[in-house]
Amino acid sequence: MIGADSIVKCLEEEGVDVVFGYPGVAICPFYNSILNSDIKTVLIRTEQNAAHAASGLARVTGKTGVCAVTSGPGATNVITGIATAFADSIPLIVITGQVNSSLLGSDVFQEADITGAVESFVKYSYLVRDADDIPRIFKEAFHLAGTGRKGPVLIDIPIDIQNAPTARFKYPETISMRTYKPTVKGHAVQIQKAVKALNHAKRPIICAGGGVHLAGACDILRKFSEKYSIPTVHTMMGKGALPSAYKLNYGMVGNNGKPYANRAMNESDLLIMVGARVADRAISQPDIIFDNKTLVHIDVDPAEIGKNAKATIPIVGDADSILNEMYDGEILCDTSEWIETLEEYRKTMYPKRNPNPKYVDPCEFIRRLTEKMEDDSIYVADVGQNQIWSCSNAVVKNGQFLTSGGMGTMGYSIPAAMGAKYACPDKQVVAVCGDGSFQMSLMELATMRQHNIQGKIIVMNNGYLGMVREYQHYTYKDHYSVVDISGSPDLSKIAEAYGFKYLCLENMDNCNEVIDDFLDSSDSVLLELNIDPMDLVK
Amino acid sequence: MKQKVFQLLVDNTSGVLSRISGLFSRRGYNIESITAGVTADPRYTRITIVTSGDDEILDQIEKQVFKLVDVRDIKVLEPEHSVYRELALIKVKVSADRRQEIIAIADTDNFRAKIIDVCKEALIVELTGNQDKIDTFISLLDGYEILELARTGIAGLGRGIDNVTYLP
Numbered sequence: 001m002i003g004a005d006s007i008v009k010c011l012e013e014e015g016v017d018v019v020f021g022y023p024g025v026a027i028c029p030f031y032n033s034i035l036n037s038d039i040k041t042v043l044i045r046t047e048q049n050a051a052h053a054a055s056g057l058a059r060v061t062g063k064t065g066v067c068a069v070t071s072g073p074g075a076t077n078v079i080t081g082i083a084t085a086f087a088d089s090i091p092l093i094v095i096t097g098q099v100n101s102s103l104l105g106s107d108v109f110q111e112a113d114i115t116g117a118v119e120s121f122v123k124y125s126y127l128v129r130d131a132d133d134i135p136r137i138f139k140e141a142f143h144l145a146g147t148g149r150k151g152p153v154l155i156d157i158p159i160d161i162q163n164a165p166t167a168r169f170k171y172p173e174t175i176s177m178r179t180y181k182p183t184v185k186g187h188a189v190q191i192q193k194a195v196k197a198l199n200h201a202k203r204p205i206i207c208a209g210g211g212v213h214l215a216g217a218c219d220i221l222r223k224f225s226e227k228y229s230i231p232t233v234h235t236m237m238g239k240g241a242l243p244s245a246y247k248l249n250y251g252m253v254g255n256n257g258k259p260y261a262n263r264a265m266n267e268s269d270l271l272i273m274v275g276a277r278v279a280d281r282a283i284s285q286p287d288i289i290f291d292n293k294t295l296v297h298i299d300v301d302p303a304e305i306g307k308n309a310k311a312t313i314p315i316v317g318d319a320d321s322i323l324n325e326m327y328d329g330e331i332l333c334d335t336s337e338w339i340e341t342l343e344e345y346r347k348t349m350y351p352k353r354n355p356n357p358k359y360v361d362p363c364e365f366i367r368r369l370t371e372k373m374e375d376d377s378i379y380v381a382d383v384g385q386n387q388i389w390s391c392s393n394a395v396v397k398n399g400q401f402l403t404s405g406g407m408g409t410m411g412y413s414i415p416a417a418m419g420a421k422y423a424c425p426d427k428q429v430v431a432v433c434g435d436g437s438f439q440m441s442l443m444e445l446a447t448m449r450q451h452n453i454q455g456k457i458i459v460m461n462n463g464y465l466g467m468v469r470e471y472q473h474y475t476y477k478d479h480y481s482v483v484d485i486s487g488s489p490d491l492s493k494i495a496e497a498y499g500f501k502y503l504c505l506e507n508m509d510n511c512n513e514v515i516d517d518f519l520d521s522s523d524s525v526l527l528e529l530n531i532d533p534m535d536l537v538k
Numbered sequence: 539m540k541q542k543v544f545q546l547l548v549d550n551t552s553g554v555l556s557r558i559s560g561l562f563s564r565r566g567y568n569i570e571s572i573t574a575g576v577t578a579d580p581r582y583t584r585i586t587i588v589t590s591g592d593d594e595i596l597d598q599i600e601k602q603v604f605k606l607v608d609v610r611d612i613k614v615l616e617p618e619h620s621v622y623r624e625l626a627l628i629k630v631k632v633s634a635d636r637r638q639e640i641i642a643i644a645d646t647d648n649f650r651a652k653i654i655d656v657c658k659e660a661l662i663v664e665l666t667g668n669q670d671k672i673d674t675f676i677s678l679l680d681g682y683e684i685l686e687l688a689r690t691g692i693a694g695l696g697r698g699i700d701n702v703t704y705l706p
Contacts, residue, residue, distance in 0.1 A: 303601035
């Protein structure tokens with residue numbers, strides 16, 4: 001047995017079904033050994049997308065996604081994918097091949113100091129020096145990636161270590177990490193304080209972040225909100241934690257959120273932030289917003305509490321565990337008047353749009369599309385205007401809404417949807433991107449073709465990098481610079497070249513039929529939407 | 539801006555010092571000094587960091603550092619309950635006829651510095667103490683030319699045994 005066999009055995013022990021990746025000499029021993037295993041491999045077309053695909057898989061299964069790439073450029077290409085996962089706390093194991101350990105530091109062919117390069121985007125990284133350490137390192141790495149505040153862990157393995165003979169394989173049953181013990185159970189006194197504060201609250205509200213998904217706390221959040229009639233809002237990463245149609249869900253907050261959601265949060269007297277880090281796009285002026293209210297901040301990462309906003313009642317721990325305890329807390333608060341007010345806001349503060357009838361109205365399109373999508377479908381939004389339209393209009397029932405929230409990485413939707421579809425072949429998975437983000441990841445259409453992963457891709461084509469154009473429209477008074485993306489290929493030919501069915505929607509006239517056609521297609525399908533180049537998200 | 543001294547106990551892994559210093563640089567925290575050395579238990583390294591910032595920053599530093607996987611323990615070394623020491627080596631240009639002046643300053647009870655190297659044109663003074671003491675000594679050398687100065691940054695421990703972290 002050699003180190004590479006040992007790596008594969010570790011992945012088997014962790015229940016890994018698939019590895020997304022791209023080979024090169026430095027990772028070849030691993031890709032040779034994996035042939036002896038039932039673990040599948042998916043050859044992505046550029047390394048960044050290996051991490052995005054693993055991220056999509058992780059987000060729909062709750063398991064840790066795995067990708068494996070070679071040294072040097074393979075490793076550096078994957079960095080953006082790692083940073084994207086890190087920003088959204090998605091558990092990943094990234095395996096990188098490395099040059100022979102005796103040559104490390106001598107700048108040989110395809111050598112890159114990847115553990116050094118990713119230091120600020122990983123939860124932890126390992127450079128394996130001894131093949132006998134592989135089982136311990138993998139056990140620790142999976143534990144680190146998937147517990148506490150989740151995140152990517154990188155394991156860099158020199159080729160000679162992959163080829164080195166190793167002792168009989170024994171996967172450790174327990175973890176003995178002296179320095180890593182994340183808090184799960186919330187402090188009882190703090191939880192009591194929060195319950196007490198709720199008893200005195202007249203206008204309480206819950207703001208759900210991405211941590212609610214990561215903790216698997218969506219159900220208890222709903223039950224908690226229902227039991228005590230506490231209204232909810234959510235951040236971009238928290239979208240889908242509660243169904244869009246849930247009566248106490250007042251939508252997304254933030255500079256791209258719903259006006260009534262922001263007003264609800266601002267006017268509340270007690271705010272329960274759960275699994276949200278109070279980031280700048282969600283809450284731009286935390287000092288002002290939190291000045292007049294009690295802030296209960298629930299997060300598994302103590303460093304997030306107090307980073308952007310001073311919490312009145314901080315509770316460190318797992319959202320699921322804490323909400324369960326609060327659920328049992330016997331809270332007496334009457335919110336009926338508060339809910340009446342919020343309903344009034346919801347009715348009167350609806351943003352009005354004047355869509356150009358010559359084009360597809362992206363907002364109305366997304367509402368109709370998502371209404372028609374299956375109950376447990378997965379919607380993957382890219383980055384740009386399409387992301388904002390998606391966040392504001394997609395109706396999530398009991399499925400999921402995925403997007404790159406923290407890093408805002410263009411090109412995320414196609415590989416992430418591919419990973420999600422691979423993991424859940426029976427679910428409807430739709431990727432929605434713009435013409436800019438599509439061209440950052442269109443090479444993955446071949447991956448879907450090759451591995452029989454059905455793709456449902458929607459491209460909002462407006463001939464512009466719309467989000468930046470919109471920014472230049474407001475900030476530089478239409479003084480556009482480097483945002484014209486004309487010269488893009490004919491998407492019908494792209495679809496044909498990759499063996500995708502092609503659909504096109506010019507305006508809203510036959511919208512419903514095209515959506516039905518798109519969703520019902522059993523083949524991979526690409527739907528191009530003709531979007532007004534001058535359309536705005538605001 | 540307040541100054542604070544943190545004492546860290548970290549796993550003695552390769553790259554641990556760069557992980558910690560990297561955290562400070564990328565989040566824009568100050569490092570006034572940092573010292574590291576293996577403890578009596580070779581699995582651990584003790585690091586003393588002198589840093590400064592307002593209360594929120596200092597609170598974040600403590601939390602972010604503790605979040606690093608290799609960090610076993612972080613404590614604040616409060617001046618009144620701790621001892622700090624720094625070592626300084628000072629190479630002073632001095633001719634043979636004025637050498638005694640420096641030796642006299644070094645010999646005072648305030649400093650108890652040692653002369654550890656003498657050559658025709660210069661000597662090296664070794665001085666241990668808290669940062670104030672070293673700063674004072676250096677200021678007393680005003681009028682002499684300091685050719686080279688090496689300071690270690692402070693190492694510190696809490697007083698008494700109440701605050702000891704017992705390692706498994």
